Amino acid sequence: MAADPQQRLSRLPLLTVDERQRLLVDWNTTAAPYPDDQSIHGMFEVQVARTPDAVAVICSDASLTYDELNRRANQVAHYLATFGVGRGTLVGVCIERSPAIVVGLLGILKAGAAYLPLDPTYPSERLALMLEEAKPPVVLTQERLVADLPAYGALMVCLDAHWPLIARCGDANPVSGATAEDMAYLLYTSGSTGRPKGVLGLHRATLSVLAWMWRAFPFAADEVCCQKTSVSFGDSIQELFGPLLQGIRTVLIPDGVLRDVPRLVQTLALHGVSRIIVVPSLLRTLLDTYGDLADRLPRLKLWFAGGEALSSDLVHRFRKRLAHARLIDLYGASEASDDTTWYDTSMVSDGLSRVPIGRPLANAQVYVLDRRLQPVPIGIPGELHVGGAGLTRGYLNRPALTAERFMPHPYSQEPGARLYKTGDVVRYRPDGHLEYLGRYDQQVKVRGVRIELEEIEVVLRRHPAVREVAVVVREDDPGDPRLVAYVVAAQEPPPTVRELRRFLDTKLPAAMAPATFALLETLPLTPSGKVNRRALPPPNLFRSALEDLYGAPRTPVEHQVAAIWCEILGLEQVGIHDNFFELGGHSLSAMKLLFRVQEATHVRVLDHLAQDIHQDPWPLLFPEGPT
Numbered sequence: 001m002a003a004d005p006q007q008r009l010s011r012l013p014l015l016t017v018d019e020r021q022r023l024l025v026d027w028n029t030t031a032a033p034y035p036d037d038q039s040i041h042g043m044f045e046v047q048v049a050r051t052p053d054a055v056a057v058i059c060s061d062a063s064l065t066y067d068e069l070n071r072r073a074n075q076v077a078h079y080l081a082t083f084g085v086g087r088g089t090l091v092g093v094c095i096e097r098s099p100a101i102v103v104g105l106l107g108i109l110k111a112g113a114a115y116l117p118l119d120p121t122y123p124s125e126r127l128a129l130m131l132e133e134a135k136p137p138v139v140l141t142q143e144r145l146v147a148d149l150p151a152y153g154a155l156m157v158c159l160d161a162h163w164p165l166i167a168r169c170g171d172a173n174p175v176s177g178a179t180a181e182d183m184a185y186l187l188y189t190s191g192s193t194g195r196p197k198g199v200l201g202l203h204r205a206t207l208s209v210l211a212w213m214w215r216a217f218p219f220a221a222d223e224v225c226c227q228k229t230s231v232s233f234g235d236s237i238q239e240l241f242g243p244l245l246q247g248i249r250t251v252l253i254p255d256g257v258l259r260d261v262p263r264l265v266q267t268l269a270l271h272g273v274s275r276i277i278v279v280p281s282l283l284r285t286l287l288d289t290y291g292d293l294a295d296r297l298p299r300l301k302l303w304f305a306g307g308e309a310l311s312s313d314l315v316h317r318f319r320k321r322l323a324h325a326r327l328i329d330l331y332g333a334s335e336a337s338d339d340t341t342w343y344d345t346s347m348v349s350d351g352l353s354r355v356p357i358g359r360p361l362a363n364a365q366v367y368v369l370d371r372r373l374q375p376v377p378i379g380i381p382g383e384l385h386v387g388g389a390g391l392t393r394g395y396l397n398r399p400a401l402t403a404e405r406f407m408p409h410p411y412s413q414e415p416g417a418r419l420y421k422t423g424d425v426v427r428y429r430p431d432g433h434l435e436y437l438g439r440y441d442q443q444v445k446v447r448g449v450r451i452e453l454e455e456i457e458v459v460l461r462r463h464p465a466v467r468e469v470a471v472v473v474r475e476d477d478p479g480d481p482r483l484v485a486y487v488v489a490a491q492e493p494p495p496t497v498r499e500l501r502r503f504l505d506t507k508l509p510a511a512m513a514p515a516t517f518a519l520l521e522t523l524p525l526t527p528s529g530k531v532n533r534r535a536l537p538p539p540n541l542f543r544s545a546l547e548d549l550y551g552a553p554r555t556p557v558e559h560q561v562a563a564i565w566c567e568i569l570g571l572e573q574v575g576i577h578d579n580f581f582e583l584g585g586h587s588l589s590a591m592k593l594l595f596r597v598q599e600a601t602h603v604r605v606l607d608h609l610a611q612d613i614h615q616d617p618w619p620l621l622f623p624e625g626p627t
Contacts, residue, residue: 032362034211041109051247059252071171076107078169087112092139094118112176114183117232180204190452198396208389212362228253234338275302279448306330307448331357337390356433364388449511465495485514515584550575
């Protein structure tokens with residue numbers, strides 16, 4: 001300061017020369033070889049040549065070898081080509097989890113195109129927004145799902161009904177022309193404007209993350225992986241293509257199995273699954289359900305946790321219950337191919353209050369910067385910025401937002417290098433590991449789903465009976481974060497919880513629906529006139545807002561079941577007419593509920609209902625669907 005009194009305060013270096021070298025260079029020296037000139041489907045074809053007769057995917061009683069999967073995917077690719085699908089084309093995918101979805105995804109990639117997942121559980125309005133913006137000329141689907149898709153001008157190709165036509169196509173590997181820089185997928189995430197935004201994922205970026213996993217945690221020849229995440233989420237990419245490009249068997253977990261904790265654990269044990277990717281919420285549910293999880297899953301020795309913050313309490317429980325296994329904490333965002341940093345939780349000490357998110361993956365860089373993009377010292381909070389090979393192209397049809405979030409890299413000499421502004425507040429620990437502290441905005445992650453709270457608020461304000469609304473995440477029960485919507489009514493009588501839920505059901509994915517609604521006369525404000533979210537009171541459940549009058553349990557079984565509901569939901573009173581989700585339940589707590597009811601009554605509720613209605617009862621009982 002004395003040497004140059006005219007310099008701006010914002011330009012004063014807060015770091016010593018050594019610390020600057022450590023933060024910007026030493027801790028970001030992550031370069032490692034990876035297949036930066038390959039495509040996902042090209043690497044799959046190389047693996048097919050190595051292990052043509054090995055089982056690639058298995059689901060219930062159906063399985064496909066690598067050669068069978070490759071030939072069927074080739075036929076799909078050739079069939080799509082007859083409709084003009086090629087390099088740079090977007091193809092929608094609306095298929096339930098089965099070998100057919102793997103055939104479809106690979107077929108799209110082999111045609112040189114990119115896939116757009118269309119979750120059949122999403123509301124029609126949500127799907128319509130995605131289709132209108134992305135405009136895929138073709139949608140791969142199943143005949144029974146066509147009616148659930150919104151009216152749209154795309155050609156519908158049903159892999160089941162149209163298979164006789166598809167099977168006439170050649171089964172040799174097509175020449176797609178797709179390169180490592182081409183788009184592989186388009187995943188939609190929550191948007192703060194009330195509209196979802198599409199992230200453009202690249203072959204090269206995906207392979208950079210997969211290559212790190214193969215190097216850091218190499219597969220043994222006899223390993224078995226599982227795929228259970230909706231293809232609408234980034235974890236599905238690692239779950240599916242991570243093992244498939246290495247000749248490893250992958251078990252596809254049907255939705256009906258995923259919703260039932262005992263059947264899920266039985267399936268993992270039956271197939272000898274050796275590694276799995278889970279959200280911490282699901283891991284907590286498994287540990288809560290089975291005290292002998294290690295005995296039930298002796299081969300499952302590698303667990304990856306991601307999608308939400310991992311608590312130190314959960315890490316200690318994992319180490320106590322699963323001493324034979326490793327738990328790896330992953331951090332990332334869709335904009336950076338889903339994974340950016342990693343941390344081996346075996347390093348967590350007993351007194352550690354926060355589990356670090358670790359250090360960057362190979363070929364990734366991380367920087368903790370202030371608002372002027374200057375690095376902050378160790379221990380000082382700042383915004384996490386991510387660079388490296390894993391960055392996606394940006395957002396579909398959002399050039400301004402892409403330019404805002406993906407900025408020129410100020411600390412790289414590589415032409416065209418970029419940094420992604422994550423919005424996450426972190427700090428460096430003295431040992432070089434990053435520690436997650438929170439967000440600068442209202443984005444949250446609940447049970448692994450990335451949610452912009454503003455999107456829920458924008459949609460709720462469209463209801464004619466709602467004047468004001470504020471949505472927050474509360475964790476009154478440790479380890480169980482829940483969305484709470486505080487509503488100020490625009491009329492008397494105020495809207496009921498059921499009315500608000502039905503309104504949201506037509507516009508947002510069920511995972512974005514608030515678990516609890518609280519009616520307030522006014523929202524608390526700060527002196528500047530903004531909503532004071534810290535002053536929002538704990539939500540009280542008013543039965544009048546539920547529409548149903550309280551009906552007391554009458555029989556011993558009803559008393560037994562009501563007591564289980566009270567324990568899981570943290571309530572003092574539950575009536576026989578109440579709705580589990582309107583009382584704050586969600587998909588994971590529903591899994592606990594079914595297990596506890598079965599344990600107490602020796603009745604498998606889902607099995608009995610399936611026999612009565614001759615279909616999977618879960619979508620009728622629990623519209624939120626599986627996590």
